[in-house]
Amino acid sequence: MKTKHSFILLIMTMLHTSMVFSQPLFPEPLSQRVANYKINVELDADDHTLNAESVVEWINTSKDTVSEAYFHLYMNAFKNSETTFMQKQNYNGNKESDFGWIDIKSIRRKNGSELTLKTEFISPDDGNVNDQTVMRVPLEISVLPGDTAVFEFAFKVVLPPIIARSGYSKDYFFVGQWFPKLGVYQHDKTGSTGKWVCNQYHATSEFFADFGTYDVQITTPSNYYTGATGVLAHRQTNPDSTITFKYKAEDVIDFAWTASPRFVLLEDQWKHIKIKLLxxxxxxxxxxxxxxxxxKTFEYLENKLGKYPxxxxxxxxxxxxxxxSGGMEYPTLIxxxxxxxxxKGIHSVEDVVVHELGHQYFMAMIASNEADEPWLDEGINTYFNVKIMNQIFGESSSSFDFLGMKMSALDMHHDTYCAMENPEIQPISLSAKNYSIGNYFNLVYSKATCVLFTLEGIVGELVMDEIMKTYFERFKFRHPKTQDFISVVNEIVKKHHDNKFGQNMNWFFEQIVFGTETVDYYVKQVSNIRKTRFGMFDKQGAKSLEEAKSAFYVSTVKLGKHGRLTIPVTVEIVFADGSKKTKTWDGKTQQKVFSFKGTKKIVRVQIDPEKNNRLDLNSQxxxxxxxxxxxxxxxxxxxxxxxxxxxxxxxxxxx
Amino acid sequence: MNLPDAYVRGFKIAFRLPRLAFLAYTIFIALALLIVLPFHGSLTNGFGQSGEIRKLLTSIDISVLFQFFKNNDILLSYFSHQLLWILGISWILGIFINGGIIRVLTKQRFTVSNFFTGAATNFFRFLGLGIFTTILHIVFILCAFAAMVLVFETEFTNEIELYNRIFIVLGVYFAFFVLIQSISDYAKFIMALYQSNNCFKRFFQAMRFVFKHFLKTYFLYLMLVFVPFIALYFYITFQRDIGLSSMTAIIAIFFIQQIYFWLRIWFRVWIFASQLELYTVEYIHDEKVRSEKERRIEWDRKAKQMEKEIEEKKQ
Incomplete structure (x- = not known):
């Protein structure tokens, strides 16, 4: 009787699971769903290994017949000291357990050929023979346009002690970039020929992938709790003291998960979104x-960009x-x-949550190539990060307000950029692999944030809001590039300002995004020369003697500029009676002189009083x-x- | 003598000597101004006519300070260098002042000449002791540092466990710090009272004294060292409540600050006075006990000798 009940229960559970798994999360796909994964993985917590099988489905949405496939094997970045990743990391591993890797046990096409022995490791970025983070798989049967290729993998992952977002620390596991993951088959700018975009794993680079669906079953020891990309569809305890968690995610570009027996699960709700905190x-x-x-981040981003779906x-x-493993973003998981x-005065917790949550928009939905154009996600996301932190804590103390000391998040990024030994060393538009770890942060995060705030200062906050909203709406669930962003800027600026800033805003991006120019505006000299009028002056058409006592000032403001960057700035001049005059300097020359004649002398001059130019290297x-x-x-x-x-x-x- | 007695008697003596603290305060403030006044001048010159300085009035804007030191990076290294010199000088000055304070306390009467005579006569005596004590402190700091390295390298479940370990290391270090300080103070008294120059001998003599009366000497120092912390708390509270955002507030805080500094030095006089009281009373008591014991031994010896002589005569 008991057996019979158990059997019925098992059948019902399986039915329920398959129903949940087969039920779509969205009524209509939000993306093209080019790369779809089904993975079954088991965590061996004692050995720190994963044993997994996966089925990868790739839809050829190009016009090409594709005869090879490229897969990322990111875990191999931690395989030895000579991988491209490790060479820049200066990692001091000296025993086998200090390293991590992925072993592909088998790979075959569904209903087709065995491919295991045909695969090869390639290093498209630097030719490093010790780097095995990209695998090329030649296909005997090519994939025709519109066709689907299905690959079946069996693989084992040996997790490293936590390094760069992945690995284990005692009984805590964070498993990111862990499965054989398809590159992105993309056409170049001309659109004529397509190729696999599949970068190696660099110490400074993040990732790039196609949208798709993920059905992942994770089995761990029964005392563990997991968190993962997507929704937890089902959980079942197994007879062998393990527990299986089944997760489902749609229209996402990646899947990461974590497991630990120490997590405390807390939940909250914001509108339709369940916020789970482990x-x-x-x-x-x-x-x-x-x-x-x-x-607060959801509220801000929904208002400024659009809905979190x-x-x-x-x-x-x-x-x-x-x-x-902290401070990292994955779709629906940070x-x-x-x-x-x-x-409480140190706002680092809030800062990291706001930043990584922002990546749900600029990475998870606007899936630009983080390896190739990192400024496009990190820069734009940090811009929003600062805006949200300013809204939560007030601008002057958005970074911290502790023991009487305050710092704004924007000032922090500005100071980081200004503190660079050579702020002209590299532009922000380079691929991640071209930066040192220090310059990567200074330029891609901090300078890019200053660039976007400066752009906002020029075009106005409302226009900037519209630029960002348009960019998001137009390119969500796609892979935009820098040029796409610039096109949106040009379009919206033209719409609101016509030719006020020139034919387009390319001059701005050429100097600051693709170029390395810097600027430091300064007040060179302010003089007030007192003069007295006397002698004969024509007055109302007739010659008469004007009274000698009417004194006046000839005031001169000399401004200067260090650096070649041209950014228009306003200059506020305040006179002794409190009256103000505002002048604009286009910044095209290295010096500018403003002269005034009046009865009051100048008591104050302020270049850029609104602080619109966040690229000025010295505000003092x-x-x-x-x-x-x-x-x-x-x-x-x-x-x-x-x-x-x-x-x-x-x-x-x-x- | 019990602890509260020493505490109160020290307070009474120190209370009668406010000018002693004032003299020491004047010497210290003069030395501190040697660095603060040029710093003030550098700030004024460095900012020039810039309006950025205004941002520092309502709070400490780190960004403004960062920009200032970036533009005047040479100043930072100059003042750090100068600060090291000042600390070196104050180390020597401390030896000098301690000599003066102890002399005034033993005479229980403050005159400037009395202070400087004590400072001068005790200086070389205390210099050796100062070097020895500083070396001991350095050794203990190095031990604490090594322990801290171990703490960070040893596995820990979570940071609470780490914090606890750090507190334990700091606590143990503080315990030794108090002990060295306490011994060093008693060694100074012994050296001054016996006009001795042998710092090692007197340090170990003081150590014997401290360990013999461990609870009294140790907790007296602890009780006294606690007072400056209370003063610091009150000062910070005042500064926070009054704020430093207007000239009036700055002037008010300036005066409160000077009172605080004077108090800090006066607390040192209090510590010395209480310890000296304890030492004198316990030492006299020890001496009495010792001489009584010696007298008894002598008496016994003489008695035995007499008995022996009587025995010999009988024979």
């Missing part, structure tokens, strides 16, 4: 900070020992990162105050006196 027990007091940041967002909080007892020399307030100097001196006296007293107390 948090470490010691960080639980910060759960609300995660949820609040996520909800997925029904779930999973936030993973890694343990401190697994921090290397990793944050914090430490216990983090003061942008202003002139005739009378400088002494109080801040005394304040700083007082603070330094306090610091030095205490240090001296502590020092002498040692004796």
């Amino acid at each position: 948090i470490q027990p010691e960080h639980q007091e910060q759960a609300e900070r995660h949820f609040s940041a996520a909800k 997925y029904s779930v967002l999973t936030i993973i909080d890694p343990p401190v020992s697994g921090n290397a 990793t944050a990162g914090t430490i216990a007892k983090l003061p 020399n942008n202003s002139y105050y005739h009378e400088v307030t002494k109080a801040p100097f005394y304040k700083l001196s007082l603070i330094s006196l306090f610091f030095i006296m205490n240090l001296m007293i502590i020092f002498t107390a040692l004796l």
